Amino acid sequence: MGHKPTITDIKERITQARSVTVLTGAGISADSGVPTFRGADGLWKNFRPEELASPDAFERDPRLVWEWYDWRRELLSTKTPNAAHEALVELEKRIADFWLITQNVDGLHRTAGSTQVSEIHGNIWKVRCTNCGMVESNHDVPIDILPSCTSCQGLLRPHIVWFGESLAREDLDASFSALQNCELLLIIGTSGVVYPAASFAPIAKEHGAFVVELNLDPTPNSDLVDVSFQGRARDIVPLLVTSSGNRG
Numbered sequence: 001m002g003h004k005p006t007i008t009d010i011k012e013r014i015t016q017a018r019s020v021t022v023l024t025g026a027g028i029s030a031d032s033g034v035p036t037f038r039g040a041d042g043l044w045k046n047f048r049p050e051e052l053a054s055p056d057a058f059e060r061d062p063r064l065v066w067e068w069y070d071w072r073r074e075l076l077s078t079k080t081p082n083a084a085h086e087a088l089v090e091l092e093k094r095i096a097d098f099w100l101i102t103q104n105v106d107g108l109h110r111t112a113g114s115t116q117v118s119e120i121h122g123n124i125w126k127v128r129c130t131n132c133g134m135v136e137s138n139h140d141v142p143i144d145i146l147p148s149c150t151s152c153q154g155l156l157r158p159h160i161v162w163f164g165e166s167l168a169r170e171d172l173d174a175s176f177s178a179l180q181n182c183e184l185l186l187i188i189g190t191s192g193v194v195y196p197a198a199s200f201a202p203i204a205k206e207h208g209a210f211v212v213e214l215n216l217d218p219t220p221n222s223d224l225v226d227v228s229f230q231g232r233a234r235d236i237v238p239l240l241v242t243s244s245g246n247r248g
Helices: 007-016 026-030 055-060 062-076 083-094 108-112 169-181 197-206 233-241
Strands: 019-024 097-102 117-119 122-129 135-137 156-160 184-188 210-215 227-230
Touching (some): 007 184, 019 169, 055 062, 062 122, 062 156, 083 108, 117 169, 169 197, 197 210
Parallel strands (some): 019 097, 019 184, 184 210, 210 227
Antiparallel strands (some): 122 135, 122 156
């Protein structure tokens, strides 16, 4: 079997890789103080996220849904990228073929400077017109409720993939391409149980990638991946990524 790869071993493997794909989840944002909006964190005026983050809820009471998102945006407006976000920006600059897939909607990867990124669940700082479909950035805190499109005055909604909605085709295509073509997949702060993210590690493994998992606790993927580290993203990711040459 040989020894379990160490942080130093994985750092060397990353340094030598020409193609790296990264998948991030709530764990990397938690290190910036972002609540999970699940469980106890998720309750807002006695509503659960599942009751508010759906097309039906928005159709029924758009004002209520926007009040919830306005509250979330206010919380997120005080959060900043942490050392793990920043390390991934450095990694993107060093790796010739790099792609970042995130399940997070807080926009912290883009704020940190990541550009090769698929925000597969959307971005809370973007709005989409329910009439003309235009998507634009909006950082208003508080946001005008109900917000209207600058182009056609239609009702705006959060540019988020809600329960019962499909992920954007272009995001899925970019993600699957990155997973099928990477030499190394780094999974950070996600249990990987929600589809399609649950299929990402198996797809990468099937196409020959070395898969590294980093999470606070073991996950259902821990036995599948090549190596699993437990700890905080902000502590471990910089150790894996700190500059030691450039192979771009």
